[in-house]
Amino acid sequence: MPQPGPLSLNTVTVRERWDLAACIEGCARYGIPGISPWRDKVAEMGLARAARRIRDAGLVVTGLCRGGLFPAADAAGRRRAIEDNRRAIEEAHALDAACLVVIGGGLPPGSKDLPGARAMLRDGLHAVLDEARAAGVTLALEPLHPMTCADRSVLTTLAQALDLCDELGAGVGVAVDVYHVWWDPDLARQMARAQGRIAAFHVCDWLVPTTDLVFDRGMPGDGVIDIPRIRAMAEAAGYKGFVEFELLSRRWWAEDPETVLRIVKQRHLTAC
Amino acid sequence: MPQPGPLSLNTVTVRERWDLAACIEGCARYGIPGISPWRDKVAEMGLARAARRIRDAGLVVTGLCRGGLFPAADAAGRRRAIEDNRRAIEEAHALDAACLVVIGGGLPPGSKDLPGARAMLRDGLHAVLDEARAAGVTLALEPLHPMTCADRSVLTTLAQALDLCDELGAGVGVAVDVYHVWWDPDLARQMARAQGRIAAFHVCDWLVPTTDLVFDRGMPGDGVIDIPRIRAMAEAAGYKGFVEFELLSRRWWAEDPETVLRIVKQRHLTAC
Secondary structure: OOOOOEEEEEEHHHHOOOOOHHHHHHHHHHHOEEEEEEHHHHHHHHHHHHHHHHOOOOOOEEEEEEEEEOOOOOOOHHHHHHHHHHHHHHHHHHOOOOEEEEEEEEOOOOOOHHHHHHHHHHHHHHHHHHHHHOOOOOOOOOOOOHHHHOOOEOOOOHHHHHHHHHHHOOOOOEEHHHHHOOOOOOHHHHHHOOOOOEEEEEEEEEOOOOHHHHOOEEEOOOOOOOOOHHHHHHHHOOOOEEEEEEEEEEHOOOOHHHHHHHHHHHHHHHOO | OOOOOOEEEEEHHHHHHHHHHHHHHHHHHHOEEEEEOHHHHHHHHHHHHHHHHHOOOOOOEEOOOEEEEOOOHHHHHHHHHHHHHHHHHHHHOOOOOEEEEEEEEEOOOOOOOOOHHHHHHHHHHHHHHHHHHHHHOOHHHHHHHHHOOOOOOOOOHHHHHHHHHHHHHEEEEEEEEEEHOOOOOOOOHHHHHOOOOEEEEEEEEOOOOOOOOOOOOOOOOOOOHHHHHHHHHHOOOOOOEEEOHHHHHHHHHHHHHHHHHHHHHHHHOOOO
């Protein structure tokens, strides 16, 4: 099996202790060539300054996190979400990001209308597609684990993401996070179907037991996901890009980021 | 929309405070015509006695929980699982159960081989199929929520369960629990495909937030699942049976079972 693609650090992995400046500096210091910032960290530093600092450090922006989140309880809320995605597209463009990572968003508060929320996601994507194409920003649809369906992501499977890609056409791809898709009995077939459309590849691990539905992701190697198997599927589907470490984890947030980055560097080579 | 099918109580809903005798008596007292016992509660009472008491109370056994759990770390473990399923089939027969509910089981300890575990599930089903047919016991394959894939169920979607049904043929069906399938973008299509093969219909609700991956299921009406929508799909697929309340919930286990059954009776009519 070939070595994994180059390493990228998603800034959420060390979000509690490092601002974007520290992340950029950390990547440079540890020889991590890619970075994937979250929008709040970019805003904190200022967009133009963030773009310049990242460029000066020679880092590739493997994605900007994150757009999407289109479902809302009323038309005004849906308009605000679309406006916010337009800003996210501009930011991704300014950062020269490989993609804007797009998540579905959950059900609007009080709603049980899952097909309705999925229609809002679809409508929202249609509404911003022209801007994304004009800016040259790929919208990377990231299905999240079905356990987040109610409150974070009505986009729950790779098949559903690829159906949206089929419908939307050029300028749209998928972000595959092993944590969100590893359980899927249809995974091999859908990964093959994703040929040429994988815009990002994220890793973390499924811990046994998992004690929180959002903030208990594991370090690759500490859980039960056969990450190399899924990476091989991505490569067979033409993906040659970065391996992005994205951990939302109270356990790892409590660690010294120097320790986290040292272990990330090791696990990139031994567990991916 | 027609009224929901008759009510059945899965004994796990009150497992912390009531033994099987109390459940049978409770069903009779509250006018609940169906019961679905777990095997440990049956064993506690004794199989013959349990069968007689349930029959004497005039209750329909809508399912016996549960068989399956075939993946194991070695051949001896897999043989033990198959033997245990043979006993479960005998018990389901003795209880005149409408089905034996079969769950997948998780990855064997230490394993990351998900396709391998799925093959063990398939092999285990093939191994006990003749006995099930001879006993007239329907094996009801119940996909569990993908968040249980690592440690409880490598059977994660209705599509996967129906693929197994297609392969195994007569004597095998599916158990649809709204909690486990509600998030599935492919649900409507798979429910239609399940035509004539739905052996059981279970309800509980998805709470926001959900604080535990196993023991935080909600009472129908307290969460975000559009249960009547999924029930309509089941009925369109020919299901005319019971609506079984199965809550694994620390919150409801802490309640007086009299309160639980009173609320179950109400929610059966107002939330299903």
